Amino acid sequence: MKPVSQLAEPWGSLPGRLRARGLRWTAQREAVVRVLASADGHLTGAEIVDRCRAIDRLTIPSTVYRTLDALEALGLVRHAHGADGREEYHVRPGGEHGHRYCANCGRHWDIDPDSPAGASIVGAFAAEGFVVDLSHVTVVGRCDDCD
Amino acid sequence: MKPVSQLAEPWGSLPGRLRARGLRWTAQREAVVRVLASADGHLTGAEIVDRCRAIDRLTIPSTVYRTLDALEALGLVRHAHGADGREEYHVRPGGEHGHRYCANCGRHWDIDPDSPAGASIVGAFAAEGFVVDLSHVTVVGRCDDCD
DNA sequence: ATTAATGCAAACGGTTTGCACTACT
DNA sequence: AGTAGTGCAAACCGTTTGCATTAAT
Numbered sequence: 001m002k003p004v005s006q007l008a009e010p011w012g013s014l015p016g017r018l019r020a021r022g023l024r025w026t027a028q029r030e031a032v033v034r035v036l037a038s039a040d041g042h043l044t045g046a047e048i049v050d051r052c053r054a055i056d057r058l059t060i061p062s063t064v065y066r067t068l069d070a071l072e073a074l075g076l077v078r079h080a081h082g083a084d085g086r087e088e089y090h091v092r093p094g095g096e097h098g099h100r101y102c103a104n105c106g107r108h109w110d111i112d113p114d115s116p117a118g119a120s121i122v123g124a125f126a127a128e129g130f131v132v133d134l135s136h137v138t139v140v141g142r143c144d145d146c147d
Numbered sequence: 148m149k150p151v152s153q154l155a156e157p158w159g160s161l162p163g164r165l166r167a168r169g170l171r172w173t174a175q176r177e178a179v180v181r182v183l184a185s186a187d188g189h190l191t192g193a194e195i196v197d198r199c200r201a202i203d204r205l206t207i208p209s210t211v212y213r214t215l216d217a218l219e220a221l222g223l224v225r226h227a228h229g230a231d232g233r234e235e236y237h238v239r240p241g242g243e244h245g246h247r248y249c250a251n252c253g254r255h256w257d258i259d260p261d262s263p264a265g266a267s268i269v270g271a272f273a274a275e276g277f278v279v280d281l282s283h284v285t286v287v288g289r290c291d292d293c294d
Numbered sequence: 295a296t297t298a299a300t301g302c303a304a305a306c307g308g309t310t311t312g313c314a315c316t317a318c319t
Numbered sequence: 320a321g322t323a324g325t326g327c328a329a330a331c332c333g334t335t336t337g338c339a340t341t342a343a344t
Contacts, residue, residue, distance in 0.1 A: 024298055024343050046333060060301055065334065067299090080287070087334075100272070103280060117271040121286070124267035125247070129291030133250060136287030139268065140227070144276030171318050171323055193308060207326055212309065214324090234309075 004030055010076055011037045023070060031055045032067045036077065036091050041110075042099070045079075045087040080136040090135050098137030105146050111137060151177055157223055158184045170217060178202045179214045183224065183238050188257075189246070192226075192234040227283040237282050245284030252293050258284060 005012050011033055015025040035043070035051040043051075045065060052059040068089060071077045078090045080099075090096070098111035098118065111118045113134050125132045152159050158180050162172035182190070182198040190198075192212060199206040215236060218224045225237045227246075237243070245258035245265065258265045260281050272279045 019344080022298080022344090026299065026343075028300070044333090049333090058301085061333080062302085062335070063300060070299095100277065102277075103283065117268075117275060120267045120271040121264075124264040125286065125288065128264060129294075130247065130249075130286075130288050131294060132286055132288040136250065136285075138283075138285050139272065139277075139279055140283030141272065141277055141279040147276075147278060166319075169319090169323080173318070173324065175325070191308090196308090205326090208308080209310070209327085210325060217324095 004033060007033070007037045014074075014076070017074065018070075021074075027056075028052075028059070028063050029067050029070075031059065032064055032071070036071070036089075039091055042088050042090045045089065048089060078135050080138070096133075096135045098134045098139065101138065101140045102143040102146055103140050105143065107143065111139065151180060154180070154184045161221075161223070164221065165217075168221075174203070175199075175206070175210050176214050176217075178206065179211055179218070183218070183236075186238055189235050189237045192236065195236060225282050227285070243280075243282045245281045245286065248285065248287045249290040249293055250287050252290065254290065258286065 004015060014033060018025055018029075031052045032048065034055065035048055039051075045068065048068065049059065049061050049064045052064055068077060068079070072079060076091075078096075080088050080090060088099075096113060098121070099108055100111050100117075101108045111121070111134065113119065113122065118134060121137060122132045122134060151162060157164075161180060165172055165176075178199045179195065181202065182195055186198075192215065195215065196206065196208050196211045199211055215224060215226070219226065223238075225243075227235050227237060235246075243260060245268070246255055247258050247264075248255045258268070258281065260266065260269065265281060268284060269279045269281060
């Protein structure tokens with residue numbers, strides 16, 4: 001398995017950056033980082049816990065959540081709330097984007113800030129003096145396949 | 148206290164409409180209906196439980212949630228998920244609308260379908276073949292006061 | 295040696311369930 | 320009498336906490 005140092009940024013340099021802040025690099029954090037690095041999109045907290053458990057059966061949820069808190073403090077992940085109300089972590093390299101869910105089939109898509117829809121949301125609210133945090137935007141409806 | 152029959156529609160006629168479906172009108176349901184009728188906007192499940200408890204100290208959560216299920220089946224409320232991930236019930240007469248939350252001050256506003264922002268959300272996704280259910284839309288960001 | 299991070303267990307909050315009982319129709 | 324609805328208690332799920340222990344620095 002590829003060593004962490006060879007993962008794409010911002011993951012490869014993470015151990016060093018943690019240590020630079022007086023924080024520590026541990027096996028448990030490595031597992032979380034591998035999960036995040038291979039996802040590069042969005043995952044619920046529970047999904048991250050599950051995938052870590054696939055790496056190490058003994059993974060403890062609280063350790064995962066504490067690691068996610070630490071990574072969020074470094075700006076490597078952000079968390080929002082999905083359509084089902086669970087914590088949802090956005091992995092940084094995926095860029096800031098919202099989510100669109102089909103209430104019928106459950107599929108979901110990203111809302112990219114550069115897409116027409118994403119831009120029009122941001123723009124429409126900007127006109128009202130409101131700065132939208134697209135990573136917290138969740139839109140639910142029916143996709144064309146389900147209509 | 149005003150009898151339920153004198154509440155504004157759709158509440159006033161509710162007992163009869165429940166019975167017409169073979170369902171029943173109970174003191175507990177009356178409490179839930181009074182809470183909803185005096186709210187006419189959106190409430191979390193937990194808020195509804197609390198307000199019912201203010202009417203009847205002995206209110207049981209499961210009864211409230213079961214009543215909300217029944218009312219949802221009649222189309223009197225809809226539920227979505229707020230920024231904090233809790234169940235959020237929209238009371239029908241308020242019309243279908245989304246929610247806009249300020250991540251900083253916690254205030255929230257409705258997104259009206261007729262407002263420029265509401266219309267642009269619905270319109271932008273319609274262009275992608277996606278029918279937005281505005282009552283499930285949650286937008287988080289920073290309001291102009293907090294910027 | 296210092297102290298960040300872990301494992302564990304327990305609690306949290308909001309919601310849901312099963313089941314015997316109550317009470318509306 | 321029939322059965323929808325209730326109260327209760329217990330479980331649920333995802334997440335968070337306190338605390339003694341371990342281990343990275």
